[in-house]
Amino acid sequence: MTTSRATSTRYQQQHQRAIAAAASVFAKKGFHGATTQDIANEMGIQQGSLYYYFDSKEAALEEVCLFALRDYLSRMEVLATQPGSITNKLGKAIQSHLASYRTHHEAMKVHNEQRLYLADTRREQLKTLGSRYRELLEQLFSAGVKDGSLNPQLDCRFSARSLIGLCNYWGVMLLRDTRLDIEDIGARCLELTLQGSLPPRIEQHL
Amino acid sequence: MTTSRATSTRYQQQHQRAIAAAASVFAKKGFHGATTQDIANEMGIQQGSLYYYFDSKEAALEEVCLFALRDYLSRMEVLATQPGSITNKLGKAIQSHLASYRTHHEAMKVHNEQRLYLADTRREQLKTLGSRYRELLEQLFSAGVKDGSLNPQLDCRFSARSLIGLCNYWGVMLLRDTRLDIEDIGARCLELTLQGSLPPRIEQHL
Amino acid sequence: MTTSRATSTRYQQQHQRAIAAAASVFAKKGFHGATTQDIANEMGIQQGSLYYYFDSKEAALEEVCLFALRDYLSRMEVLATQPGSITNKLGKAIQSHLASYRTHHEAMKVHNEQRLYLADTRREQLKTLGSRYRELLEQLFSAGVKDGSLNPQLDCRFSARSLIGLCNYWGVMLLRDTRLDIEDIGARCLELTLQGSLPPRIEQHL
Amino acid sequence: MTTSRATSTRYQQQHQRAIAAAASVFAKKGFHGATTQDIANEMGIQQGSLYYYFDSKEAALEEVCLFALRDYLSRMEVLATQPGSITNKLGKAIQSHLASYRTHHEAMKVHNEQRLYLADTRREQLKTLGSRYRELLEQLFSAGVKDGSLNPQLDCRFSARSLIGLCNYWGVMLLRDTRLDIEDIGARCLELTLQGSLPPRIEQHL
DNA sequence: AATGAATGAGCATTCATTCAT
DNA sequence: TATGAATGAATGCTCATTCAT
Numbered sequence: 001m002t003t004s005r006a007t008s009t010r011y012q013q014q015h016q017r018a019i020a021a022a023a024s025v026f027a028k029k030g031f032h033g034a035t036t037q038d039i040a041n042e043m044g045i046q047q048g049s050l051y052y053y054f055d056s057k058e059a060a061l062e063e064v065c066l067f068a069l070r071d072y073l074s075r076m077e078v079l080a081t082q083p084g085s086i087t088n089k090l091g092k093a094i095q096s097h098l099a100s101y102r103t104h105h106e107a108m109k110v111h112n113e114q115r116l117y118l119a120d121t122r123r124e125q126l127k128t129l130g131s132r133y134r135e136l137l138e139q140l141f142s143a144g145v146k147d148g149s150l151n152p153q154l155d156c157r158f159s160a161r162s163l164i165g166l167c168n169y170w171g172v173m174l175l176r177d178t179r180l181d182i183e184d185i186g187a188r189c190l191e192l193t194l195q196g197s198l199p200p201r202i203e204q205h206l
Numbered sequence: 207m208t209t210s211r212a213t214s215t216r217y218q219q220q221h222q223r224a225i226a227a228a229a230s231v232f233a234k235k236g237f238h239g240a241t242t243q244d245i246a247n248e249m250g251i252q253q254g255s256l257y258y259y260f261d262s263k264e265a266a267l268e269e270v271c272l273f274a275l276r277d278y279l280s281r282m283e284v285l286a287t288q289p290g291s292i293t294n295k296l297g298k299a300i301q302s303h304l305a306s307y308r309t310h311h312e313a314m315k316v317h318n319e320q321r322l323y324l325a326d327t328r329r330e331q332l333k334t335l336g337s338r339y340r341e342l343l344e345q346l347f348s349a350g351v352k353d354g355s356l357n358p359q360l361d362c363r364f365s366a367r368s369l370i371g372l373c374n375y376w377g378v379m380l381l382r383d384t385r386l387d388i389e390d391i392g393a394r395c396l397e398l399t400l401q402g403s404l405p406p407r408i409e410q411h412l
Numbered sequence: 413m414t415t416s417r418a419t420s421t422r423y424q425q426q427h428q429r430a431i432a433a434a435a436s437v438f439a440k441k442g443f444h445g446a447t448t449q450d451i452a453n454e455m456g457i458q459q460g461s462l463y464y465y466f467d468s469k470e471a472a473l474e475e476v477c478l479f480a481l482r483d484y485l486s487r488m489e490v491l492a493t494q495p496g497s498i499t500n501k502l503g504k505a506i507q508s509h510l511a512s513y514r515t516h517h518e519a520m521k522v523h524n525e526q527r528l529y530l531a532d533t534r535r536e537q538l539k540t541l542g543s544r545y546r547e548l549l550e551q552l553f554s555a556g557v558k559d560g561s562l563n564p565q566l567d568c569r570f571s572a573r574s575l576i577g578l579c580n581y582w583g584v585m586l587l588r589d590t591r592l593d594i595e596d597i598g599a600r601c602l603e604l605t606l607q608g609s610l611p612p613r614i615e616q617h618l
Numbered sequence: 619m620t621t622s623r624a625t626s627t628r629y630q631q632q633h634q635r636a637i638a639a640a641a642s643v644f645a646k647k648g649f650h651g652a653t654t655q656d657i658a659n660e661m662g663i664q665q666g667s668l669y670y671y672f673d674s675k676e677a678a679l680e681e682v683c684l685f686a687l688r689d690y691l692s693r694m695e696v697l698a699t700q701p702g703s704i705t706n707k708l709g710k711a712i713q714s715h716l717a718s719y720r721t722h723h724e725a726m727k728v729h730n731e732q733r734l735y736l737a738d739t740r741r742e743q744l745k746t747l748g749s750r751y752r753e754l755l756e757q758l759f760s761a762g763v764k765d766g767s768l769n770p771q772l773d774c775r776f777s778a779r780s781l782i783g784l785c786n787y788w789g790v791m792l793l794r795d796t797r798l799d800i801e802d803i804g805a806r807c808l809e810l811t812l813q814g815s816l817p818p819r820i821e822q823h824l
Numbered sequence: 825a826a827t828g829a830a831t832g833a834g835c836a837t838t839c840a841t842t843c844a845t
Numbered sequence: 846t847a848t849g850a851a852t853g854a855a856t857g858c859t860c861a862t863t864c865a866t
Contacts, residue, residue: 254849
């Protein structure tokens, strides 16, 4: 067992705590509105000590965004390869998307709202991961079109992006109002996505 | 005609330019990331002169948000009272919502993303206007349910909010990518909202 | 008469005071040992106000060095074109060099001891001016060799540089010990440079 | 043989390496511009470990200066008591002075340029050693005057200090430009000191 | 003999705001 | 109406130093 900084258990634990603290503070105050003092307070350490875990405030933002996006994407990758009907998979994707807002300390919100404040060089990896997510979701719609369970006229790119916009909207609402029920919101989002608002079809595909 | 500050034509013109400049800068850099110097540069005046038009940076944010919301709401009020089918009105509401992103110097984006940085006292009016907008939209859905043109099971509150989330998502995309066509995006948003993604019904209600 | 920042009398006066204050502080504490607070105190303004006159601490160092070198060089340029014997001109060059330590608020000392802490891009102009000074001095020696008043074997480049080293050494001593007499030191430097330390020649060339 | 800290061979070796590392770093960046991290990096140890060898950063500077000055002085002491002509001894003193710049890891440069940043209490010993060096050199000139090999009018104090200034100037040049030849520079310094720049005497004393 | 973690004071720089003119 | 000058508080970041292990 090595005890170098990168692999030290103590270091890794504190590093994770630092990311969580930064996520929480950035979510509340925004990147520019938050201070490194805020983050240090949230962690219970001195301001200067924060720099043992982050190279800079901007690096902290990058780490928060990556943390959110990696987990979010990995669940989607798993989901995409599993068996099941398209509508079923879409429902699970929505649930997973919404759940990440509740379980990841606001990191998702930070990613969505603050990532544009990162310098271009820091955003490259995020862009790659984000594109991959959109692609996977788009493929889900495409598969549904191909197997006849979705409308053949569907613009899958538009649909995938709209679903992301919808989930992000409700994800933020979930953070703001903890009384909202994730499963309920998720079910409604799925229904809207599939059925729209018109009166029901005679023959139901759900 | 008096020439006092409030009613001077020159003053009012410059004041409008100041709001537009602030909107543009806040949209690009966020409230905390923007400086009064940035806004002054955008207007072509000195930093100190800005205080002739705004009491403070936060007051500038408030004015930008109010500017966006008032216009946005007023168009909705007009729309609500006019004759026409529900689906038709929904289409016009979507178009109006998206259009405000293109015609109002990013003020809508600022409202959506930065209004939370305002002190509570400054947000009250915004909350009122915002609630009113949501209500009007919700009433549109309710009316559709009542007259049979929408699904009787519809949760109108959820639908109205989802539509707002959807339009805000695409509104930001419209700002970011000027090649996107507003009318096209609007039409697709309406279709998604009404039809969802399932294969078309035998008897079409559009 | 314009009143733009660069040409405003008030601005220029304060700017000059800022350079003098920075020179004094850098001379005493070194570039890295000095704080912007020290400089502001020396000027009697607030620390933040200093940035109205300097872009950065490093820019202040650059200005101090340029200030010293420009004046120092300009006197040498004048001297070089004036009539008189070489030995006479050398004496005047020495006096001028030493005098700049007493009349320029330690800026010369700062140039000699701190200029290496400037980033390369900031040093270019200084290098040009410094080279020019060395050249002029070297030409003085060369002229002396040519007209027979100096030793034909002389390495003029070495001599010029040695004289600079000598004058800088005594210049710093003049700053440190105000009882030392500039003219006396200058005369001795000239004598050493011309005569060395051996017993006098039978036939004197002075 | 005890193995206590002070006499442990391992400790002494590392201590010497620490002094050399500090000398190198201080020479490059100046005392205030250098960090203890820089010194630790140069040695290949951790920052905290440095405090096993130095009580403080300032103590490190003191040790570097003492290291330089002791060696430099001891060679002069030896030289002073050895037989030979004055001019011969002067030549050796110059060589020794210049050589210390090349062989002692820039410690001499640090002594000359950074010792003023030491607190007064830490500088006392340095002052004593420095004065002793100047004295020895002055005595060399005095002896030359007495035995008739140097100019009877010579101000020996001025000459000794000037020679130190000259050697320090060229010493730094030797560090900066490794292509310069020590013996060549030394010979020219001696010649300048003895002969000056006038045409040669009829009867040469070298 | 050496290290990793943490500290806390200090520093350069930024910036919203004020105000005399 | 507008500006130039100044302020002073805040902030990101650095760094010498300490100490348990």
